[in-house]
Amino acid sequence: MALDQDSLTQLLDTVERFVTERLRPMEREVAEEDRIPDQIAREMRELGLFGLSIPEEYGGLGLTISEEVQVARRLGHTSPAFRSLAGTNIGIGSQAIVMDGTPEQKAHYLPRLASGEIIGSFALTEPEAGSDAGSLKTTARREGNDSYVISGAKRFITNAPHAGVFTVFARTDLQSKDARGVSAFLVDAGLPGLSVGKADKKMGQKGAHTADVIFDDVRVPADAIVGGPAMENQGFKTAMRVLDRGRLHISSVCVGVAERLIDDALRYAMERKQFGQPIAEFQLVQAMLADSKTEAFAARCMVEETARRKDRGDNVSTEAACCKLFASEMVGRVADRAVQIHGGAGYMAEYDVERFYRDVRLFRIYEGTSQVQQLVIARNMIREARM
Ligand code: COS
Numbered sequence: 419m420a421l422d423q424d425s426l427t428q429l430l431d432t433v434e435r436f437v438t439e440r441l442r443p444m445e446r447e448v449a450e451e452d453r454i455p456d457q458i459a460r461e462m463r464e465l466g467l468f469g470l471s472i473p474e475e476y477g478g479l480g481l482t483i484s485e486e487v488q489v490a491r492r493l494g495h496t497s498p499a500f501r502s503l504a505g506t507n508i509g510i511g512s513q514a515i516v517m518d519g520t521p522e523q524k525a526h527y528l529p530r531l532a533s534g535e536i537i538g539s540f541a542l543t544e545p546e547a548g549s550d551a552g553s554l555k556t557t558a559r560r561e562g563n564d565s566y567v568i569s570g571a572k573r574f575i576t577n578a579p580h581a582g583v584f585t586v587f588a589r590t591d592l593q594s595k596d597a598r599g600v601s602a603f604l605v606d607a608g609l610p611g612l613s614v615g616k617a618d619k620k621m622g623q624k625g626a627h628t629a630d631v632i633f634d635d636v637r638v639p640a641d642a643i644v645g646g647p648a649m650e651n652q653g654f655k656t657a658m659r660v661l662d663r664g665r666l667h668i669s670s671v672c673v674g675v676a677e678r679l680i681d682d683a684l685r686y687a688m689e690r691k692q693f694g695q696p697i698a699e700f701q702l703v704q705a706m707l708a709d710s711k712t713e714a715f716a717a718r719c720m721v722e723e724t725a726r727r728k729d730r731g732d733n734v735s736t737e738a739a740c741c742k743l744f745a746s747e748m749v750g751r752v753a754d755r756a757v758q759i760h761g762g763a764g765y766m767a768e769y770d771v772e773r774f775y776r777d778v779r780l781f782r783i784y785e786g787t788s789q790v791q792q793l794v795i796a797r798n799m800i801r802e803a804r805m
Contacts, residue, residue, distance in 0.1 A: 420482045420484075420485065420729075421479075421481065421485060426485055426488075429479070429485075429489065430488055430489065430492060432465065433465070433467075433489055433492045433493065434492050434495075436461070436465060437492055437493065437495050437496045438495075440458065440461060441458070441496040441497070441500050442495075442496050444458060445496060445497045445770065445773075448497060448499055448500070448624065448625040449497065449499075449624040449625060449773055450624075451625075452617075452624045452625055452627075453625060454499065454500065454503055454625050458500070459503060459534070462500070462503065462504055462534065463533060463534035463535075466478070466479050466532075467489075467493075467504040467508075467534075468504045468507040468508065468531065468532060468533065468534030469507070469508075469531070469532030469533065469534070470486050470489055470504075470508045471483075471486055471508045471509065471512065471513065471516070472507075472512055472516060472528050472531060472532040473516065473528070476524060476525070476528035476529050476532055477528070477529040477532040477533055478528070478532035482725075482729045483663065483666060483667075483725045483728050483729055484722065484725040484726055484728075484729050486508070486667060486670075486725075487666060487667065487669075487670035487721050487722065487725045488670075490667050490668075490670040490671050490674065491670045491671070491673050491674040491677070491718070491721075492674060493671060493674060494670065494671040494672065494673060494674015494675040494676075494677070494678065495674050495675075495677060495678045496678070497623075497625065497773070497774075497777065498623050498626065498671060498675065498777050498778075498780075499623050499624060499625030499626040499777075500625070501671055502576065502577070502623065502625075502626035503537075503577070503580075503625075503626070504534065505576070505577075505667075506537060506538050506539055506540060506576055506577045506581075507531045507532075507534060507537060507538050508667065509660070509663065509664040509667050509668075510538075510540035510576075510585070510660055510661070510664050510785070511531065511537065511538025511539050511540050511577065511581075511583075511585065512527075512528065512531045512532075512538045513659075513660045513663055513664070514540075514585045514602050514644050514656050514657070514660050515527050515528060515531075515538075515585070515604065515644065516528065517656065517659055517660065518602070518644050518645040518649060518656050519604075519644055519645060520641070520645060520646045522641070523604060523644065523645075527583055527604065530582070531583075535582075536581075536582025536583060537577050537580040537581045537582055537583075538577075538581065538582070538583050538584075538585065539575055539576065539577045539578050539580075539581035539583070539584045539585070539631075540575070540576070540584075540585050540660070541572040541575050541578070541584045541585065541586045541587065541605075541631050542554070542572070542587045542657055543572060543573050543574050543575065544556060544570065544571060544572055544573055545571060545573050548573075549786075549787055549789070549790050551587075551597075551654070551657065552596045552597030552600065552654060553595065553596065554570075554587055554588070554589065554600060555570055555589070556568065556569065556570025556571070556572065556586070556587070556588040556589065556633060557569055557570060557588055557589045557590075557592060558588035558589065558590050558601060558603060558638075559592070560590070560640075561637070563640065564639060564640050565637050565638065565639055565640055566588075566590070566603065566637070566638055566640060566642070566643075567635050567636065567637050567638075568586060568588050568603065568605065568633040568635075568636045568637075568638060569633055569634065569635055569636075570588065570633050571630060571631070571632050571633070572586070572630065572631040572632075572633075573630050574618065574628045574630075574784075575628055575629060575630070575631050576626070576627075576628050576784070577626075577627065577628075578614050578615075578627070578628065578629040578630075578631050579614055579617050579627045579629050580627065581607050581614075582606065582607050583604055583605065583606055583607065584604075584605045584606075584607065584612075584631065585602055585603070585604060585605075585644065585660075586602070586603045586604075586605045586631075586633070587600050587601070587602055587603075587653050587654070587657055588600065588601060588603060588633075588653075589601075590650050590651055590653075591651050594651075597654040598651060598654070599651050600651065600653045600654040600657075601643050601644075601649065601650050601651055601652065601653040602643065602644040602645075602649070602653035602656045602657065603638055603642045603643055603644065603653075604638075604642050604644060605633075605636060605638055605642065609636050609637070609638070610636070610637070611633060611634040611635045611636040611637070612631070612632070612633055612634075612636045613631075613632045613634070614629050614630070614631050614632075615629045615630035615631070615632065616629065617629050620780075621776050621779060621780075622773065622775075622776030622777040622778075622779060622780065623776075623777050623780055644656055658735075661785055661786060662734065662735050662738045662739075663728075663738070664785050665738040665739060665741060665742035665785055665786065665791075666721060666724060666725055666728065666734075666738050666741055666742075668742060668745075668746070668781065668784075668785050669717065669720070669721045669738075669741035669742050669744075669745035669746070670718075670721045670725075670745075671781075672717065672745035672746050672748065672749040672778070672781050673714055673717045673718045673721060673745055673749075675749050675752075675753075675774065675777070675778055675781075676710065676713070676714040676717070676745075676748060676749045676752040676753075677714055678774070679710070679749075679752050679753055679756040679771060679774055680707065680710045680711055680714060680752060680756070682756060682770060682771055683706075683707065683710070683755065683756040683759040683760065683771070684698070684707060686759060686760055686763075687703050687707065687759050690761075697759070703759055706755040706758060706759055707755075707759070709751075709755065710751070710752040710755050710756070713748045713751065713752065714748065714749075714752060716744070716748070717741070717744055717745040717748050717749075720737075720740065720741045720744060720745070721741050721745065723737075724737040724738055724740075724741050735794065735798060736794070736795055736798040736799070739786070739790075739791040739792075739794040739795045739798075740791070740795055742785065742786060742791050743788050743791035743792060743795070745781075746778075746781035746782045746788065747782060747788060749778045749781055750778055750779070750781070750782060753771070753774055753775045753778045754775070756771045756774070756775070757771050757772070757775050
């Protein structure tokens with residue numbers, strides 16, 4: 419359900435103020451300590467940020483995707499690690515339940531995901547199954563009528579160290595080798611046999627955590643399959659639809675980060691003097707600013723138009739992949755130019771652009787690499803042309 423205009427404006431203003439007054443001053447500390455302070459997490463919960471996309475009847479804000487991308491863009495005006503803490507509850511950690519969960523699964527998990535009481539995590543990627551997600555090897559062996567036993571290893575799982583529930587993709591048709599034969603399970607953290615590895619050491623996005631998740635004969639009830647027993651072997655489609663939606667959210671975060679970097683680069687260019695005048699007066703610097711502005715604006719338009727179409731009920735699998743491809747590559751170029759405009763200072767850790775330059779590299783990789791987006795776009799084009 420869409421918010422009325424006043425409530426939406428109020429929400430966006432509140433998020434903007436929170437980002438400016440609370441999150442931006444903490445950016446450096448979070449990066450240095452690789453940890454988001456508990457007080458900030460509490461404030462994020464109070465603002466309802468964990469439940470943006472979860473229906474109101476389950477305690478969320480029930481935003482449409484058009485509304486959600488506007489919030490996501492504002493969260494992009496600060497270090498991506500803050501968004502990441504709530505990001506899985508908003509997106510990949512809750513949406514399988516929202517889209518395909520049974521009424522019981524929704525009632526059991528969504529209120530706690532919406533409030534941020536628990537963190538939801540999406541366990542698809544494996545050591546040998548990254549872009550080729552359909553080849554995953556984790557198995558869920560049926561034992562009797564009422565349980566499955568899950569065995570395998572997942573890798574680079576966002577928010578795994580904090581998770582209360584994992585959406586785990588595992589092979590239920592043990593003869594299959596591809597995407598058909600995969601089911602989605604809701605697995606509570608803390609079950610016997612489930613362990614989470616040490617947080618990975620990453621290039622950037624310090625404060626956001628990923629880790630391996632190991633399933634050593636983890637027994638779950640048969641009704642842990644997302645959507646119930648009828649959804650056995652249908653889990654890969656759930657994963658793909660969750661990722662379609664997540665790609666729009668991430669694209670909007672990319673636009674927000676680009677806006678922040680353009681702002682930082684512009685301010686620096688107006689203050690920094692060389693050859694007797696601010697470097698913003700030089701046309702070669704102006705070209706970099708103008709290209710960045712143009713590309714960020716283009717990505718914003720793509721995201722907003724695709725979100726509108728999705729809210730209308732259109733299938734936007736192709737367009738969501740176009741957005742993720744363009745927006746994530748765009749923010750890479752914008753970050754590169756922001757460093758360039760800062761010159762030597764841009765290479766120094768005391769300037770925010772140095773940190774953002776590393777942070778944005780991930781956008782081209784997670785929730786589907788740029789190459790996976792190209793593949794999705796071209797495959798859909800060919801399929802439509804054959805119809
Ligand atoms: N929505 C609904 N269903 C979809 C879909 C979508 N967006 N995309 C694919 N499907 C369905 C297909 O229609 C197919 O169903 P049928 O068997 O009934 O025809 C099934 O899912 C398998 O699809 P496909 O044959 O295209 O699977 P592939 O193994 O070829 O996988 C890619 C294709 C590469 C697109 C997929 O593996 C992928 O997205 N990989 C990247 C994963 C990723 O983003 N990882 C990031 C980490 S998770 S944060």
